[in-house]
Each structure stands twice: as C-alpha cells, then as structure tokens.
Amino acid sequence: DQQVKQNSPSLSVQEGRISILNCDYTNSMFDYFLWYKKYPAEGPTFLISISSIKDKNEDGRFTVFLNKSAKHLSLHIVPSQPGDSAVYFCAARSSGSARQLTFGSGTQLTVLP
C-alpha cells in the first residue's frame, strides 16, 4: 500500500522554464511534507518542506504547494537549471513519529539546455 505516490517517473523541461513535480498521499494523519533531491550514487539531500497548517512555502527558486483537501502537493522550480537534473522524492510523516518519513518512488527531472 503506497501511502505516498509520485505517478510520473520522469519529467523533461527546457532550461529557464518551470518544472512542476507532483505527489499524492492517502494517509490523512500526515502533517508534514518534504522534498528531497538525489544525484546518482549520492544520498538524498533535503530541499524544502511544508507543514499541513500552510498551503505554500517558498525558498528561492523552489516553491512547495499543499492542497490538503485533495491530498496533493507539488514542487515548482522556476527557472529550471541544468543542475536541477536529479531524482526528486516526495516524503511525508505523522506528528510525533520517530518512524520518520514515508517516501514516494521519485521523479527523474531532466532539464535540457
């Protein structure tokens, strides 16, 4: 049972345009959501997060949007750069849980020069 789903395994975007990565979840107990970025042969690195009490969080070129009623979140990258090419994982957790994160299966973003 996949509680966090990333239905697009890959996405290609032209440099300078917007990249939109999507994520859906099923567990209504999730109250904190994160995006991680992973390069080949490296561990994932934390990118941006959002609490369920917000619907938007912005950090430079990266913005995460949360739609609780639809159980959907998205990551927007504007403008996209070739160095953004990586696998992006969506993750979610319940409050007070040491069990930590449930990850999606990832989306490979390729930014074309």
Next chain:
Amino acid sequence: SQTIHQWPATLVQPVGSPLSLECTVEGTSNPNLYWYRQAAGRGLQLLFYSVGIGQISSEVPQNLSASRPQDRQFILSSKKLLLSDSGFYLCAWSVWMGAYNSPLHFGNGTRLTVT
C-alpha cells in the same frame, strides 16, 4: 557541524555470504538512526530505525538485521545474502526537536550487488 559516514561505497558479494555495512554520525548526540534501501526503479524503503543504543525497530521483515552498539554507530548485517538484497543502502540520522523530528540527513549510500 554534523556529518555522517557510511562505508563501503560499493560492495559485490556472492549469494550466501555475510554482510556488514557500517554508519557513524559525528557532531550530534542521541540521534535517531535509520537504514533505508532503494531498489532499482523504486523509492526509498525504510528497513530499520533506532531511537537509542540497543533499540532497533524493524519495518520490513527480511533477511537483514540492524544493531546499534554505540550512540552514533548503526550497523546493517546479514548472515546469508540473497540475490534480492541487491540495492542501494542509505543510512540517515535525525534529531528530536521536542515535538517533531528534524529532516533526515543521509549518507552517500552503499551500492550492494549480490551475485
């Protein structure tokens, strides 16, 4: 600053052989420690987590085990590897912030190939 070390970076082992992957964290005390696995074309699967020395929680019953002999040391082991154990293994840490955990910080991973 905190750092996490994971080794080896790559490992090729025959079926039936034992496994020991080690992870250490520096610069923080009493971290929560985690082992994840990324199988080819799949997401990150939590295998084990630990909130303290000697405390191990298993998320997925399988051919692997974990131990935490010291506060900042986490070991992933197997007595006999299976072909299906091949994958990319990631160690991670977080700290408890009072009401929630900090984001996970990952090591660089170990690519394990079982032949």
